[in-house]
Amino acid sequence: MNWTILLLFAVALLLVVVLRRAGLISARDAREHLRKGALVIDVRTPGEYAAGHLPKAIHLPLDQIETTLPKHVPDKNTVLLLHCQSGMRSGLAKRKLRAKGYTHAFNLGSLGRAGRIVGGK
Template sequence: MSHAPGFLAIVNDAKTRVREIDIPGYLEMQAAGTPHILIDTREQSEWAAGHIPSAIHLSKGVIERDIEARIPDHNTTLVLYCGGGFRSALAADNLQKMGYTHCISMDGGWKGWTGRALPVEK
């Protein structure tokens, strides 16, 4: 997918402030039992078509509005993913601005996950 220059500019800016993890790094984190909540920030239709097991759904359109009700502890480690790692970086940046201290964006996102034929749920 080709993204507009303005969108890429804000994503690249957010990525200067957001910690990222790639798929192998996330799998290591998961295997080590590191406590975290996995959040799918994609749209409802994307979520319904398939998502990573154990993820919760808080789309980019509502995450800032709903996060505090769903996850009130601002010290919880949050791993966010989207289609490729752009929307999740924007969401992680905003959550950090809201006081969440351990936000991680999954670089590669859903495309990287399914490209490795890892398990999915519907």
């Protein structure tokens, strides 16, 4: 009985990790977009951003991104690389922006992963 519960927990955990990773842009593709001028967007709260952020990252909090992004980035063909603390909010931001016509919005994931890809963290 205990093995069954442990096995179910392990499968559930693996499923969460796989599904979370499925929405991320690959490091290789992200670096290629960066070389071509992609923008890095930090969707964390103002407090999180103030505590530390990537150089050149544009701060547009998730709860404001749908209204503020068009003012900063009117061209919906611009490549946007979104990140947050864990990758969850940036995934949500990606879905919101794609629904608004920003078809080149990608989830970089967590601040740590974004820092390894972009550099500076």
